[in-house]
Structures are given as structure tokens and as C-alpha cells.
Amino acid sequence: MKTQVLREYAKLRKLPKFIKLGSIDDDVCKTFIDISKPLSITNDRNIQMRKEFGLVYEDSKSPLGKVYDSRHIDDLNVSSIKCINKFTEKFNWRFGKLKPHSEIPEHLDPASSYRFLIILSGYCYFISENDSVELISGDVYYVNSAYKHKVINGEYERLALLGEMKINDNNTELLRTKSRR
Numbered sequence: 001m002k003t004q005v006l007r008e009y010a011k012l013r014k015l016p017k018f019i020k021l022g023s024i025d026d027d028v029c030k031t032f033i034d035i036s037k038p039l040s041i042t043n044d045r046n047i048q049m050r051k052e053f054g055l056v057y058e059d060s061k062s063p064l065g066k067v068y069d070s071r072h073i074d075d076l077n078v079s080s081i082k083c084i085n086k087f088t089e090k091f092n093w094r095f096g097k098l099k100p101h102s103e104i105p106e107h108l109d110p111a112s113s114y115r116f117l118i119i120l121s122g123y124c125y126f127i128s129e130n131d132s133v134e135l136i137s138g139d140v141y142y143v144n145s146a147y148k149h150k151v152i153n154g155e156y157e158r159l160a161l162l163g164e165m166k167i168n169d170n171n172t173e174l175l176r177t178k179s180r181r
Helices: 003-012 026-036 043-052 063-067 169-179
Strands: 018-023 068-072 090-098 103-107 114-121 123-128 131-136 139-143 149-153 158-165
Touching: 018 131, 018 169, 026 090, 026 114, 026 158, 043 068, 114 123, 114 131, 123 139, 123 158, 131 139
Parallel strands: none
Antiparallel strands: 018 139, 068 090, 090 158, 103 149, 114 139, 114 158, 123 131, 123 149
């Protein structure tokens, strides 16, 4: 990896592997589930972005491509997710659907932004190196892309809303404050 990329990963590793930011109620989950339904699958967009960062990514014909799909939406209004309203410069919203009893293998994501993971339906286990947390419907988490991580899904299809935010002083301070609680 290039020196600049290594610096980005080192900077992110100063934060915890994951932080619970809050939760949303069933009505908010249902609103976002309804928004996701007519969207087209955009796995190729993820594959291209990861290739640009030099990261390995399974293509849509791989085992991962058979159990997971993403659906991007630009300019998504997320103001109903109150626990993330103070974060600034949020972008790259997408819905991630994971089939029951399936797994997203251990991987790294680009360290060029902070990441949200919001469970809209189902439940899963987010495993980051030697730490894990069960994520249930309504949970809103920051997940640290600088640590190798994987997701193991439960017995139901899991739908999550994923997003990113710029690394800036405001967002970093909010995450540090949340991690001290």
C-alpha cells in the first residue's frame, strides 16, 4: 500500500472498532425499507470503488455476489435518523441486503472516510478482529474500516443502510465523545 493510504489507516485506528451511535424506531426502519424496494442492484459500483483503492473485492459471480447485494441512492434524506444529524458531510448511501445464514468475508474498506451501519431488518454479528457485537433492527453504529472485519448474518434476511461521512474535526470529535460514554 502507498504511504498515504497507510497513514489513513493508522489515523482511523485511533478510534474504536465500532461505536453504537443510537437507534431508530420501527417506523423509521420501515420508511427506509420502502425507499430501498424499487432501487436497482449496484454491486458493480462497489466493485469499481474498491478496485480504485487497490482493495480486493468479490465480483457479482462470486460466492459473496450470490448472498449480498447493494443498492445505492444519491441525496438520501436521513434527517429522521436523529443520532447522526450532528455529523457533517455524509455521502455514499446504499442499502445492503444479506441472505439468511450467509457471511461477508473478512475484509478492509477504504480508510478515506468514516462509516455508518444501520440495521433496518434482521440481525447480524459484526466481527472486527477479536471483538464482536450483535446488531439488531434499529441499531445505528459507526464501524471502523481500518480494522479487518466481517459480518455473519442471522436466520433472517438482513437489510442495512450504509453510509459514509468525511473525516473532519467535527465528525472525529463526535465519535470520540460517543466512544467515551
